[in-house]
Amino acid sequence: MIDDEAVNNAKERLRQEIGDLTAQLNAKKQRLRDLEATTTDVDDDSNAVSPKQNQRALTNDDIARYSRQLILPGFGVAGQLKLKTSSVLIVGAGGLGCPAAQYLAGAGCGHVGLVDYDRVDKSNLHRQTLHTITRIGMDKTESAKIALEELNPHCRISCHTRLLSRFTAMHIIRDYDVVLDCSDNVATRYLLNDACVMLRKPLVSGSALKLDGQLTVYNFGVTGPCYRCIYPVPPPPEAVTNCGDGGVLGAVTGTIGSLQALEAIKIIVGLGDVLAGRLLIFDGSTLQFRNIRIRSKRENCHICSPQPLITELIDYEQFCGMHATDKDNPLQLLEPEQRIDAMDYKALQQQQPAHLLIDVRQPAEFEICQLPSAVNVPLAQILDDSYLKQLGSQLDSKELPIVVLCRRGNDSQIAVQHMRNRFPDHSIRDLEGGLHAWSSQVDPSFPTY
Amino acid sequence: MGGTPDLKIILEFSAGAELLFGNIKKRELSLDGTQKWTIANLLKWMHANILTERPELFIQGDTVRPGILVLINDTDWELLGELEYELQPNDNVLFISTLHGG
Numbered sequence: 001m002i003d004d005e006a007v008n009n010a011k012e013r014l015r016q017e018i019g020d021l022t023a024q025l026n027a028k029k030q031r032l033r034d035l036e037a038t039t040t041d042v043d044d045d046s047n048a049v050s051p052k053q054n055q056r057a058l059t060n061d062d063i064a065r066y067s068r069q070l071i072l073p074g075f076g077v078a079g080q081l082k083l084k085t086s087s088v089l090i091v092g093a094g095g096l097g098c099p100a101a102q103y104l105a106g107a108g109c110g111h112v113g114l115v116d117y118d119r120v121d122k123s124n125l126h127r128q129t130l131h132t133i134t135r136i137g138m139d140k141t142e143s144a145k146i147a148l149e150e151l152n153p154h155c156r157i158s159c160h161t162r163l164l165s166r167f168t169a170m171h172i173i174r175d176y177d178v179v180l181d182c183s184d185n186v187a188t189r190y191l192l193n194d195a196c197v198m199l200r201k202p203l204v205s206g207s208a209l210k211l212d213g214q215l216t217v218y219n220f221g222v223t224g225p226c227y228r229c230i231y232p233v234p235p236p237p238e239a240v241t242n243c244g245d246g247g248v249l250g251a252v253t254g255t256i257g258s259l260q261a262l263e264a265i266k267i268i269v270g271l272g273d274v275l276a277g278r279l280l281i282f283d284g285s286t287l288q289f290r291n292i293r294i295r296s297k298r299e300n301c302h303i304c305s306p307q308p309l310i311t312e313l314i315d316y317e318q319f320c321g322m323h324a325t326d327k328d329n330p331l332q333l334l335e336p337e338q339r340i341d342a343m344d345y346k347a348l349q350q351q352q353p354a355h356l357l358i359d360v361r362q363p364a365e366f367e368i369c370q371l372p373s374a375v376n377v378p379l380a381q382i383l384d385d386s387y388l389k390q391l392g393s394q395l396d397s398k399e400l401p402i403v404v405l406c407r408r409g410n411d412s413q414i415a416v417q418h419m420r421n422r423f424p425d426h427s428i429r430d431l432e433g434g435l436h437a438w439s440s441q442v443d444p445s446f447p448t449y
Numbered sequence: 450m451g452g453t454p455d456l457k458i459i460l461e462f463s464a465g466a467e468l469l470f471g472n473i474k475k476r477e478l479s480l481d482g483t484q485k486w487t488i489a490n491l492l493k494w495m496h497a498n499i500l501t502e503r504p505e506l507f508i509q510g511d512t513v514r515p516g517i518l519v520l521i522n523d524t525d526w527e528l529l530g531e532l533e534y535e536l537q538p539n540d541n542v543l544f545i546s547t548l549h550g551g
Contacts, residue, residue: 096551184551207548212464214548231547235516239506241465243550253551279518281463281545286474290463292520292543295527380502 019134026146033153056081062154066108079269080108086268087111089176091164091192093140094118095127095243095253096182096206096260102130103261105148105155109268112148112155113176116140117163117325123449127250163324164188166313169195178264181205182257184242186234187316187324193218193227194313197304202274203227204263206256209246211284213256216294217263217276219304224276229298234320252284333413338420339432340403342441348401355401356394358387360415365407369435369447374405382415385422398425405431405438407449454482458536460495461543466517469502470495480536488519489532491542507544518545 058080063070066080088104090097093116105112120131120143130147131140141159148157160172164183169191173179179201181192189205196203202220205227207213218226259280266272281290302309317324340348348355359366359374366376377387388395395402404419406412412430419428431438439446460476467474480486480494489511496508506514512532513519519526520543526534536542 092551094551182551184549186549189549207551209465209548209550212548214464214545230518231516233515235547236505236509236514239514239516239546240549246465246550248550283463290523292523292525293528294518294525383503 015134015136019136019138022134023138023146026150030149030153033149056085058084062108065152065154069107074271075269079271082269083108083265084110086178087113087176088178088180088264088268089113089115089173090180090182091115091188092182092184093128093130093144094124094182094184095248095250096208096257097180098128098130098144099254099257100180100182100206100261100264101144101148102151103258104264105152105157107261107265108152109155109265111158111176113158113160113172114141114144115160115162115164115172116144117161123244127248127253129250129254164191165324166191166316169313170199173199173201176201178267179203180260180264181207182260185324186240186322187320189227190234190320191313191316191324194303194310197226197228198313202267202276204260204267206260208253208256209241209243209248211249211252213252213282213284215256215259215263215275215280215282216278217267217274220267220274220276223296225295225297226301226304228303229296229301230294232298232302234322237320237322240322249284252282255282255284330408331410331413333417334430338416338429339413340429341432342437345403345431345438346442348403352401355403356391358382358391358402358404358415360404360406360411365449368449371405371435371438379406379411379415382418387419388422395423395426398423398427401427401429403429403431406434408436409434455479456482456486456536457538458486459539459541461541463543463545464548465546466507466544469507470499471501486536487532488521488526488534488536488542491536492532513544516547518547519543520545 058077062080069075070077070080086109088109090101090112093101093114097114101112101114118140120136120138120140122136124131125133130144135143135146139159139161141161145157145159148155162168164172173195179192179196181189181203183189183192193203196219203218205218206215218224263275266274277294277296279292279294281292297304299305357371357374359370359376360379360382361376362378363376370376377390381387381390394400404412404415409430409432412434416428416430435446436448439448456479458478458480460478462470462474492508492511492513496504500507507517508514521529521534522541
């Protein structure tokens with residue numbers, strides 16, 4: 001096994017080196033492009049106009065690059081010039097933000113801003129199409145910037161590598177014409193909405209989960225509603241599922257993200273009917289798009305009515321009772337003695353092979369990886385008591401210890417709490433930190449997802 | 450009873466709301482046509498008859514919880530009187546959970 005380890009280390013080192021070299025290479029390419037762009041400008045106009053004035057005309061390179069959209073009726077040179085002088089802020093460089101940024105930079109948007117505090121992780125790559133294996137660990141904003149500059153060096157990319165907060169939002173958003181909500185949590189959605197209302201910026205809002213997607217444009221036009229007009233009260237936290245827990249298909253975020261770019265382009269160019277006061281619902285499983293009519297502005301909206309109750313940004317995590325990230329929020333439901341940590345569970349396996357190990361994840365997750373002796377009883381079947389039938393006589397003896405586990409140790413606590421009500425004298429504990437803890441503390445070869 | 454007119458409507462669920470109703474996305478309902486059916490009555494009926502998972506994720510008080518949109522014939526129920534709207538034959542009532550992921 002030493003050999004395997006050596007090989008793995010060598011692979012890891014090489015990946016790291018290749019990543020560093022790629023970053024260096026990209027920086028050099030960018031410098032070259034900058035220099036080339038400067039020379040071209042001088043050739044184009046011997047009077048050497050300032051870059052700002054130069055944006056009022058299309059260069060030969062622009063004409064060649066954008067020819068397929070330039071010939072569109074209703075778009076044309078005027079549309080291209082509007083795009084060239086426009087700026088779009090994309091909040092979230094993930095599954096929605098990547099394709100949105102790709103199409104906006106590709107179409108010749110003059111300035112794209114990217115907001116994201118997170119770094120590239122391997123589990124992002126299936127849907128976050130600007131990031132690559134060599135850029136794992138890099139800031140998502142920087143990784144996306146490299147990809148976008150390779151696609152279109154004429155598009156200026158600004159990286160705002162931080163969590164958007166009530167203290168930074170106004171300052172960042174102020175400089176942009178249109179804002180794309182490509183975020184992954186409720187608190188950020190309210191924050192972005194309120195800031196965009198105060199700064200009078202149209203907000204193109206996309207979201208996706210599993211095989212479903214939704215899209216609408218807030219704060220656009222005279223009657224167009226804002227997020228708070230539609231959702232005056234945030235949903236209860238237990239009703240909110242993130243992509244890390246619920247799963248999502250890349251082609252679904254790709255569909256919605258691409259449409260966000262389309263709506264932004266339409267707003268900038270003044271093309272077609274913008275999706276304001278309407279909500280697009282995409283069901284990827286039946287491949288149905290539905291366009292529904294939603295209400296217009298709410299007369300007594302707390303933020304966008306003529307007499308708003310909210311006049312400065314508030315604490316959105318408190319307002320929503322949820323964090324402004326989609327990262328784990330560990331539950332603390334059980335007392336310490338009702339839990340067993342991964343190392344102690346390993347010891348228990350050896351000392352007391354006769355015990356009942358219940359894995360409460362969904363069958364699709366159980367199929368990915370499982371501990372050898374585990375029985376799969378999804379949480380829903382614990383909560384509706386159908387587990388009693390499934391496990392039958394195994395639950396009869398108080399002497400048989402029961403350990404409940406899940407992916408990260410949240411659902412297992414809910415299950416233990418429920419089971420303890422029925423079997424107060426049994427030894428029922430949950431595996432603290434779930435399979436993630438098992439992998440990090442006991443068996444590094446056990447896969448994590 | 451023979452001769453009693455039924456009120457036929459279609460219920461649809463989208464973006465995860467179906468998970469609370471036996472994972473069925475579309476249902477055709479025949480309600481007792483001798484009484485008046487408002488959305489408020491319909492919600493009570495749904496709660497009693499077809500809601501299979503954690504009711505608090507669908508109902509709060511006598512209305513739907515925040516974050517679920519109700520559409521009647523593809524139009525926001527807020528434009529149509531919300532709970533007071535009286536169901537008509539062949540109405541399509543759609544419940545959508547709001548998504549937040551990206």
